[in-house]
Amino acid sequence: MSEWQPKILAILCNWCSYAGADLAGVSRMQYPPNVRVVRIPCSGRVDPLMILKGLQSGFDGVLVSGCHPGDCHYISGNFVARRRFAVLKPLLEFVGVEPDRVQFSWISAGEGERFAQVVTKVTEDIRKIGPAKRLVKGA
Template sequence: MSQTQTVQDAATDKGWEPRIATFLCNWCSYAGADLAGVSRIQYPHNIRIIRVPCSGRINPAFLLRALQNGADGVLVSGCHPGDCHYISGNLVARRKFALFKELLQYAGIEPERVQFTWVSASEGGRFAAVVEKVVEEVRKLGPNEKLVKTL
């Protein structure tokens, strides 16, 4: 059986569910996710939230590490530009993320595996919509096999 077939089978019959490591900044996106919960907005349960002080705190090594340890996708969300609690953390992060995403794509890793967005504390609906979209896209790709460490 070819590898792609195995992946497809796993995705359809075995009930494989994507796992998305989700990094949320403490000040906006984490509160946005909280608001989604408090407002009882439904979103897929495939995400595992990790709270970070700021999107600027995120070292791309975190994202690689998540993918290596079996996450099928990674989502990073911070405050909208101009709203950062630390004034410019998300603006510095934006440059890092743009380059990192480009690097992964150039290296041959599906760009949908690593996604970035901004969610403010009042955007519970937006948070749910983003999660839905990311989960759907990663589900289409199937399990992450390129960077996963099997040793």
């Protein structure tokens, strides 16, 4: 009966992705209850340390989502973030962290359905690879 449920950290920018999550809620779109959302002003605020801390704390996956290119409320925060993630993601994979463990997406304020889809996909991806062991403290 106690089927394993992954816990996933979702770091969402306030202006687009968090608004997308709100829209998914208001539209009563159903998605897996596995994500724990942290709201930040902009994806540009995301320091790779946060993602690694999330993994180390034992989250089975981390999703970071910001505004689509060009939509950033702060003009270019998501471009800065993108460059950072563009290095982080391959590096994590290089050391052997499963590719689906950490994922990035752009979700706009109007994409409630996409938010639900992204969360569903990330949850399924992580369910497939199982509980996080790599980089987890005490694992």
